[in-house]
Amino acid sequence: MNNFEYVRAEGLDGAARFVAGHHGAKFIGGGTNLVDLMKYNVEKPTALVDLNRLAMRSVTELPYGGLRLGALVTNSEVAYHPVVSAKYPLLSRAILAGASAQLRNKATTGGNLLQRTRCVYFYDTAVPCNKREPGTGCPAKEGINRSMAILGTSVSCIATHPSDMCVALAALGATVQVAGTQGSRSIPFAEFHRLPGDQPQVDTTLAVDEIVTSVDLPAAGFAGHSAYIKVRDRQSYAFALVSVAAGFELADGIITKAGIALGGVAHKPWRNAELERSLLIGKPANRDTYHAFQLALLAGAQGYGENDFKLKIAPVTVVRAMEQAAHEGEQA
């Protein structure tokens, strides 16, 4: 770890201005990923602006029926919040499938969105990595890539986004509220994370001085029909090889609303709302529908050797999650 300056943020504006004015400064929330990366010499911030005293620690119900999760609300608090459990069980399930109890107690809502890939090359400064040091190369493509992406990859990077929570947020269609020196704005969840392209070092569409202030959930939370399935190498404290968050609203067996997102397969939670509109809405909730949808959703998926198995697992995981979501609440 290197020396760095520590600044406690007293207000959003001051914090944003500080980071805008200090090259290499970063915000810190729970620090469950950033501190690790600092110890690994991957992140070398010149200053840390500690956001933990800011008033972003509450969960509030929004006037139109949605729910606002303050950026500093911990993952555990979200997962066990009574309104979340009742109206957004998909989110609770996804959060509890991730990390460990200790990490969830410390990790924040905003930080969860901003965690970086767990690619082993990204973490080890002895080897090249385009995400860590642009232009050095991507050894993962021909190396250890069991956990790597099969969708939306680029020549320069095949890393995945590691979050479980974000997969559920993508399926729910959440909105990310941010504030910076240029003011505040709302970012639809699908536009928050980006694909690697030729700038794999950039994970999100957030500006350097922008702070996530909250994540807003829409009024409709798939409370009746949702499922989160995570396929992984051990039953806890393992990143998803493939995960699927599936949510439906059904009327007489017909899908009226759907949100299907995948984790562990791309640089961002993978969702295609257009396909949902064309292949799910108005269709009967049955295997044929799910099968047709997964074929379209996963078209173009590509393996890199060790991760070829994801091409087999992803389709069945999508179908099973959709089945489970549709049948939720039914007697077995």
Added chain:
Amino acid sequence: MNTHLIGTDVNRIDGPAKVSGAAKYAAEFFAPDLLYAVAVSGAIAHGEIDTIDTAEAMKVPGAVEVFTHKNRPHVSWFNKSYLDEDAPVDGKPLRPLYDAKIFFSSQPIALCVAETFEAARYMSRLVQVTYTSLTHQTDMKIAVQEAKKVTSSNRDGIEAPPKPRGNSARAYADAPVKIAKGYLSPTEIHNPMELFATTVIYNDDHTLTIYDKTQSVTNSQMYVCNIFGLSKNDVRVESPFVGGAFGSALRPQYQLFLATLAAKALKRSVRLTLTRDQMFTLGHRPETLQEIRLGANQDGQLLALHNESMQATSRYENYFEVIANWSGLSYLCENATMEEKTVSMDTSTPGDMRAPGAAQGVWAIETAMDELAVATGSDPVDLRLRNYADKDQNHGKKYSSKELKACYTQGAARFRWNERVATPRSERRGTALVGRGMAGGVWESPQMPAAAKATLAADGTLTVASGTADIGTGTYTMMAILAGEALGLPLGRVVVKLGDTELPVAPLEGGSWTVASVGSAVSKACKAVAERVFTLAAGINESPLKHASFQDVDFLNERIVLRDDPSKFVTLQSALEQGEGKPIEEKADSGPNMFKQHGYKSYTHSAVFVEVEVDEDFGTVSVCRVVSAIAGGRIINHEAAQSQIIGGIVWGIGMALQEQAETDHQFGRIMNHNFAEYHVPVNADVHDIDVIFVKEEDDIVNPIGAKGLGEIGLVGVAAAIGNAIYNATGVRVRELPITLDKLI
């Protein structure tokens, strides 16, 4: 023998100290002049350091020194000075910072020393290194072409394969049933919870007190003395508590060398703790490829057996462990050939890791036996009984005891083995296929020379001491039980000392021999004390024991009691008063009784039964039920014994399903060097585990009749899980770990 402690459930006596933080580990000792060190790891697998620039590092406030091969103080240049008790005698052990040569990725190349840990760590980031790389090879599948045959032992107790027996090639050719398969096991890394650490206290008289994470203080002391040209009187090594080791601390690791080098050079106390990532740069379980051929008749009776084993090793030491021999040991077969080969690669030298060799060797043969059961339509237990050996097949010697049949019977009954359907894919639960499998396990139970001291103070407190180690296995408690047993004392009256070169010398704490070796020495020393106490008791005026001999009495509840008439006794206190308050001290050496043990071999055995659920779509495996029946001689501490076996089974779950060092061969570097990426089981992976100890009496194995249990719990578990997975899915996986991608 009358017993009040042996075989009962005894909580570890060091438990309160451990959970309250009073137990101090190597990195927790302090001195006012303490300096902090951080080791710098190299980035390439093979080559030389061109330049190493420490100028920026030395500018850090609090920086004291950066040691490299350029400025290191004088150390011995003889390779043999770096040997230790567990080193291959024909190798050239790693000499850290000796010269510019790089033998493996992450080799230590510099040591940053500072007034604070934070400064030392910051310095380690500022050391600039350039290299000239040479070609490297870390891919055993390619390096295997240069395999070298093992013809003789180069470490104590590690045997080369026995001469072939019979004519296995012809017998195989003629056999009506044949199994010929290759079995691959990966590199696995020891990862004890406690990081490797050494604190060297630089004393005013220039002597060193070294707190080291080690399985042998004697070995660490010898290593330091030989390299730095010190006398034993100048170096005291202590290691009172070790937070797990599993074989990784049998050999001195480089933090001991580096911390000592810095302390001597700077004449200051120095602490060096390795990082979790650096834990992946030490010894490891070597990757293996075993080509097994079994020939059998239609009933599954073995006619021919081959194991051609290949194992990875480093370029600088021809380390090997016994892998192939386990195939030929336990089953009756007149025609058997075992071969062992090493494959040198640009990695660190492998090291003994819990059940070294047997973990992989028994996994392969027990998987092959399951394949033979399938091929001959035999029940796996019946098949093993059909080939049951009453003699050690490799050495042609009798067993001192072998209650493996009882393990099969009692294990099968507890597991309800009769409910198993032999045909794969016969049972489902929801989306999961259910399967059941079993395997046998075996490990050696040797006794090594060991010494111990017992001192009974005037207040009736008994102190027993031996320079052994407690690596979490329960050595403290075992010593207390045997001592309390011998003198009729409750555990609260017994003090145990270990892990100190000032104490009587004990062997390396490993190989499952500590109970047998140190336990026997403790028993013997305590018995000698008891004899002297008896003499005092009998010498009391009007003593009720006046006409008795030592053989006639028991030591129970702080009394010396006449066995035939328990109303006649002398209290321990009275006997000690008779001794006028002088402590009674006895030292004892104990070693194998060659006369008694001649013609015998001793082993622990197990039968492991496993039920798995395998998700049909995802290939995810849940080990829902394990029953392990153990024949381990006399059980000293039932609770600790059970914990050992449970721990071994959990380890076996990891070996079967998760553990694997992932090497990028382009860089010759292990890449998953942390606990997030290198998987071992978490609680959620561990379900029902049931342990049975079958009765096994053995008065040949050692004086206390106990066999070590450190390794046997693991052996056979991975095979039993793999066999259960086959029963569930019909898929046979011959490459560990059995990750889900291999099952879909």
